[in-house]
Amino acid sequence: MDFVSTREESKELIESVLADAAKYDSDKDFTKQATGKILGTLFFEPSTRTQFSFQCAMERLGGSVVGFSSIAGTSVKKGESLLDTVRMFGGYVDAIAMRHSLEGSSKLASEVSPVPIINAGDGSHDHPTQSLLDLYTIRKSLGDFNNLRIGICGDLRYGRTGRPLSIALSNWDVNITYISPPALSMDRGTVRYLKGKGMDVREVVKLDDAIEELDVLYMTRIQRERFPSEEDYKKYAGAYVVDGGLMDKANENMILMHPLPRIDEIRPEVDNDPRAKYFEQAKNGIPTRMAVIMKALFE
Amino acid sequence: MDKTLKVQKIEEGTVIDHIEGGKAWEVIKLLGLDDYPATVTVLSRVNSKSKGKKDIIKIEGSELDKDDLDRVALVSPHASVNVIAGCGIKKKYNVEIPDSVKGILKCTNPNCVTHSEAVLGQFKVESKDPLRLRCIYCERAQNGLEFK
Numbered sequence: 090m091d092f093v094s095t096r097e098e099s100k101e102l103i104e105s106v107l108a109d110a111a112k113y114d115s116d117k118d119f120t121k122q123a124t125g126k127i128l129g130t131l132f133f134e135p136s137t138r139t140q141f142s143f144q145c146a147m148e149r150l151g152g153s154v155v156g157f158s159s160i161a162g163t164s165v166k167k168g169e170s171l172l173d174t175v176r177m178f179g180g181y182v183d184a185i186a187m188r189h190s191l192e193g194s195s196k197l198a199s200e201v202s203p204v205p206i207i208n209a210g211d212g213s214h215d216h217p218t219q220s221l222l223d224l225y226t227i228r229k230s231l232g233d234f235n236n237l238r239i240g241i242c243g244d245l246r247y248g249r250t251g252r253p254l255s256i257a258l259s260n261w262d263v264n265i266t267y268i269s270p271p272a273l274s275m276d277r278g279t280v281r282y283l284k285g286k287g288m289d290v291r292e293v294v295k296l297d298d299a300i301e302e303l304d305v306l307y308m309t310r311i312q313r314e315r316f317p318s319e320e321d322y323k324k325y326a327g328a329y330v331v332d333g334g335l336m337d338k339a340n341e342n343m344i345l346m347h348p349l350p351r352i353d354e355i356r357p358e359v360d361n362d363p364r365a366k367y368f369e370q371a372k373n374g375i376p377t378r379m380a381v382i383m384k385a386l387f388e
Numbered sequence: 389m390d391k392t393l394k395v396q397k398i399e400e401g402t403v404i405d406h407i408e409g410g411k412a413w414e415v416i417k418l419l420g421l422d423d424y425p426a427t428v429t430v431l432s433r434v435n436s437k438s439k440g441k442k443d444i445i446k447i448e449g450s451e452l453d454k455d456d457l458d459r460v461a462l463v464s465p466h467a468s469v470n471v472i473a474g475c476g477i478k479k480k481y482n483v484e485i486p487d488s489v490k491g492i493l494k495c496t497n498p499n500c501v502t503h504s505e506a507v508l509g510q511f512k513v514e515s516k517d518p519l520r521l522r523c524i525y526c527e528r529a530q531n532g533l534e535f536k
Contacts, residue, residue: 094527096527170505170506171501171504171505172505172506172507189501190499191499191500191501191504192497192499192500192501192525192526192527192528193495193500193501193502193523193524193525193526193527194501194525196501196524196525197501197502197505197507197525211501211526212499212526213499214526214527214528215527278522278528278529281529
């Protein structure tokens with residue numbers, strides 16, 4: 090099966106991935122289930138966590154990985170189309186994890202690929218396995234999703250994690266608070282979609298206005314590469330910073346998450362706070378992606 | 389001598405009636421009728437009993453296909469079509485906004501993959517009134533209509 094769109098994932102599928110991830114997380118005997126299988130990692134854009142966690146997940150499952158981490162040295166550089174590259178790789182491997190700057194690229198790839206496609210990020214549109222590992226981290230730390238108050242802060246317009254996480258969470262009864270400058274706010278279409286699913290959505294500009302009531306604070310990076318100029322970037326970078334003082338105001342059971350990499354938005358002094366879950370969150374990418382790869386290969 | 393030019397009936401062809409007032413020119417362009425080699429008659433902003441002002445297009449010698457009807461429906465969802473044969477109405481029906489639209493619109497998201505790869509734009513119609521479409525690839529709600 091393909092994993093190209095968070096919007097198309099049913100609650101049952103998400104629950105099944107989370108349950109499988111918990112098994113892979115706790116019991117190392119589940120390894121070696123993909124022996125002899127090959128995962129193609131087609132990263133048209135650079136990535137650290139996503140690409141290497143896919144690689145580690147596949148190797149823990151006993152399979153192997155081939156692919157590229159930028160278009161330099163590939164036929165794409167010579168002008169080969171995305172679809173031809175996918176068709177070609179699809180003849181070599183058993184599943185493809187793909188990152189591309191164009192939105193909808195994974196969905197399109199899934200229409201021509203002879204093997205399952207896993208969307209590893211397509212522009213600002215979606216990043217389904219990130220959302221799944223985010224959900225897994227919340228489930229592992231706080232249990233039930235229902236009635237949680239979740240704040241998503243930072244660059245919500247250009248970031249690729251806040252939107253799909255919100256859409257995945259809309260399968261449960263949660264409250265979302267978006268915290269961003271107006272110029273980087275969540276797009277109206279997504280807000281309308283979430284409200285249409287009965288979700289309680291609030292939007293604020295200041296982190297201070299939301300911090301005390303949150304069960305989860307999900308920070309995101311202001312992405313330099315999404316801005317047309319350095320001037321535009323500097324205008325917003327550093328607008329939201331989590332430090333010891335802010336954490337003092339937060340609920341004692343609140344968890345602090347971040348898809349990483351962070352720049353200035355979480356001070357290093359917070360790293361030792363037991364509520365800081367971002368490194369554990371990154372680690373959770375392995376069992377979650379093991380679960381996704383197995384479903385892609387065998388379901 | 390009476391110099392009034394009357395709009396004559398067509399013998400064979402199609403009449404698109406009840407087009408929203410002033411939208412006929414857009415329909416002409418979308419159906420490629422500006423290059424059509426036979427007679428096309430346009431009546432713009434004529435009085436309508438039910439719709440205030442309406443436009444009418446008469447096309448000599450041509451019927452509309454599904455693609456044409458989808459285009460008309462997206463621009464003017466209350467339009468009706470009369471198929472004419474032997475100066476009489478052979479068939480009459482209303483256009484209908486389809487549940488999905490393929491190949492006639494471009495995605496309004498400039499970063500959508502459909503602008504770079506050889507693929508037809510495809511959209512799910514989420515609401516017909518008001519009209520709301522979503523690209524099936526980038527999943528963005530469309531900000532207006534951009535015809536190919």
